[in-house]
Amino acid sequence: MTTERPTDGHPGNFVADLVRQELAEGKLTRPLCTRFPPEPNGYLHIGHAKSIVLNFGLARLAPDGRCNLRFDDTNPETESTEYVESIQRDVSWLGYRWHGEPRFASDYFEQLYEWAERLIHKGLAYVDTRSEEEIRATRGDFHTPGAPSADRDRSAEENLELFRKMRDGEFEEGQAVLRAKIDLQSKDLKLRDPVMYRVRKVPHHRTGDRWCIYPMYDWAHGQSDAIEGVTHSVCTLEFINHHALYDWFLAALEIPDPPRQIEFGRLNLTYTVLSKRKLQKLVGEGHVEGWDDPRMPTLAGMRRRGYPPEAIVAFCERIGVSKHDGVVDVGLLEHELREYLNRTAPRVMGVLRPLKLVLTNWPADEVETFALANLPGDDSAGSRPVPFGRELWVDRDDFMEDPPKKWWRLAPGREVRLRGAALVTVDEVVKEGGEVVELRCHWDPGSRGGTAPDGRKVRGTIHWVSAGHALDAEVRLYDRLFSVENPNAGESSFLDHLNPGSLEVLHGCKIEPSMVGAAPGTRVQLERTGYFVVDPDSSPAGLVLNRTIGLKDSWAKIAKKASGR
Numbered sequence: 363m364t365t366e367r368p369t370d371g372h373p374g375n376f377v378a379d380l381v382r383q384e385l386a387e388g389k390l391t392r393p394l395c396t397r398f399p400p401e402p403n404g405y406l407h408i409g410h411a412k413s414i415v416l417n418f419g420l421a422r423l424a425p426d427g428r429c430n431l432r433f434d435d436t437n438p439e440t441e442s443t444e445y446v447e448s449i450q451r452d453v454s455w456l457g458y459r460w461h462g463e464p465r466f467a468s469d470y471f472e473q474l475y476e477w478a479e480r481l482i483h484k485g486l487a488y489v490d491t492r493s494e495e496e497i498r499a500t501r502g503d504f505h506t507p508g509a510p511s512a513d514r515d516r517s518a519e520e521n522l523e524l525f526r527k528m529r530d531g532e533f534e535e536g537q538a539v540l541r542a543k544i545d546l547q548s549k550d551l552k553l554r555d556p557v558m559y560r561v562r563k564v565p566h567h568r569t570g571d572r573w574c575i576y577p578m579y580d581w582a583h584g585q586s587d588a589i590e591g592v593t594h595s596v597c598t599l600e601f602i603n604h605h606a607l608y609d610w611f612l613a614a615l616e617i618p619d620p621p622r623q624i625e626f627g628r629l630n631l632t633y634t635v636l637s638k639r640k641l642q643k644l645v646g647e648g649h650v651e652g653w654d655d656p657r658m659p660t661l662a663g664m665r666r667r668g669y670p671p672e673a674i675v676a677f678c679e680r681i682g683v684s685k686h687d688g689v690v691d692v693g694l695l696e697h698e699l700r701e702y703l704n705r706t707a708p709r710v711m712g713v714l715r716p717l718k719l720v721l722t723n724w725p726a727d728e729v730e731t732f733a734l735a736n737l738p739g740d741d742s743a744g745s746r747p748v749p750f751g752r753e754l755w756v757d758r759d760d761f762m763e764d765p766p767k768k769w770w771r772l773a774p775g776r777e778v779r780l781r782g783a784a785l786v787t788v789d790e791v792v793k794e795g796g797e798v799v800e801l802r803c804h805w806d807p808g809s810r811g812g813t814a815p816d817g818r819k820v821r822g823t824i825h826w827v828s829a830g831h832a833l834d835a836e837v838r839l840y841d842r843l844f845s846v847e848n849p850n851a852g853e854s855s856f857l858d859h860l861n862p863g864s865l866e867v868l869h870g871c872k873i874e875p876s877m878v879g880a881a882p883g884t885r886v887q888l889e890r891t892g893y894f895v896v897d898p899d900s901s902p903a904g905l906v907l908n909r910t911i912g913l914k915d916s917w918a919k920i921a922k923k924a925s926g927r
């Protein structure tokens with residue numbers, strides 16, 4: 363990682379440094395071109411965001427730089443247009459524009475096929491008609507060299523004829539593959555005559571029934587890069603052992619000035635799983651409500667949770683790019699999130715666990731409207747009118763009948779400030795069946811707006827909502843989906859570590875009337891409570907808010923310390 367901030371205003375990382383140097387030395391013979399190559403077999407997650415931010419960021423290093431979006435759609439069994447569409451939506455949402463139209467590896471099937479024939483002509487590829495198990499068994503391992511198939515020495519003409527039969531559907535699945543003819547002795551197992559094509563009699567979401575042979579990842583990827591004029595093919599570290607093969611195919615095809623593969627460490631996060639297979643399982647088995655469940659680390663889930671794309675991009679830039687895999691503390695992501703929301707999310711008052719507070723010396727039908735700052739400390743954000751009256755809602759958690767020292771909130775006989783409105787004192791606690799149902803209070807008529815007339819100090823300030831004006835809301839309190847730092851570790855299934863308290867739904871919450879008609883996606887800070895976003899499930903009949911993340915709560919910290927936890 364570089365320590366100095368580069369002068370071009372783009373993030374510094376080892377890949378960017380390398381590209382900068384090549385640009386400075388005039389080494390590129392065509393426009394700088396990167397690509398983001400998802401397989402459309404799931405939704406994008408925060409790990410993909412790291413790759414997106416890196417690839418699209420690199421393209422900005424040159425005025426004519428570009429980044430393609432290419433779907434690596436070579437496995438028809440697992441891919442679908444739902445995923446193709448969600449991926450485009452999510453990349454756009456992060457704020458990136460790919461160069462031209464989205465591209466698809468499947469658009470190159472014809473070219474890849476022709477190139478495969480070219481390798482056969484050159485004696486560099488052959489059809490192996492043994493079973494896949496047999497092929498695997500004779501490939502050897504690190505200690506044992508591979509053993510050749512009798513098919514390896516067939517003539518180019520014979521191979522061509524067999525390969526065309528493969529394409530024409532004359533072989534069933536598992537009866538024949540096309541393999542590159544490289545080196546069965548190689549220490550690099552990937553170079554031991556890797557498979558280039560398999561027979562798969564499965565329709566493809568874009569090419570339909572046109573093909574019954576499909577290229578393997580290694581054969582498709584570098585060649586697709588070459589077709590698009592990609593200069594830097596940036597991928598995660600697990601592809602480092604594909605690197606020699608990537609280069610071999612391009613050399614065998616005599617591609618001039620071939621693209622170059624560069625590996626970086628993938629993102630792992632504490633308390634999170636990022637493997638697509640595991641995310642599939644969470645969705646498929648109903649542990650969450652879908653790919654866009656606000657607890658999912660998918661971009662669709664994070665959007666619904668209330669993450670602003672800017673916070674995700676800022677996080678990806680902040681963690682940098684390394685040549686090693688590492689695990690990032692999810693707290694860092696949450697820090698970027700709070701940081702951004704603190705600056706941008708308008709303040710609103712909302713009471714999640716309502717308790718009635720009655721001001722006995724306030725006339726029953728008198729309503730006063732106070733102007734409260736949308737972003738305290740930032741006058742440019744303006745203010746909003748908030749109605750106030752005799753009957754108010756306050757949060758149950760802000761009252762204690764028999765409080766300890768250092769409790770500055772509501773308690774019998776203590777004076778507290780209702781934010782921006784009035785100073786009030788609890789005179790009487792009304793109970794029903796042992797439960798507190800109402801606080802009867804008086805206010806100091808000299809404290810209109812919340813300031814003491816004699817300058818006396820009132821430490822506690824709490825939020826409130828006028829009972830006559832409150833909007834009813836359903837509030838979904840989300841927490842981390844997993845309760846352990848590394849849900850992937852150990853013998854047990856990651857599913858054993860699901861946090862049973864990852865969702866708590868509250869009904870009958872009371873929100874100040876300025877949120878009437880707020881559109882889904884609207885982000886606010888409920889003062890003293892946390893950051894929330896309006897869920898698409900909201901309707902004129904009822905507001906639904908998702909908790910994006912809580913504020914750092916100082917009382918919770920004191921209580922935690924006191925209880926020795």
Ligand code: ATP
Pocket residue numbers: 398399400401402408409410412413596597598627628629630636637638639
């Ligand atoms: P998974 O391994 O979870 O199934 P994937 O790598 O197969 O994910 P792709 O659709 O192939 O998913 O990924 C598209 C691009 O995103 C690839 O270049 C891949 O290297 C990159 N990518 C995927 N996961 C991460 C991650 N956790 N961190 C950084 N980049 C990632």
Ligand code: MG
Pocket residue numbers: 401
């Ligand atoms: Mg992959």
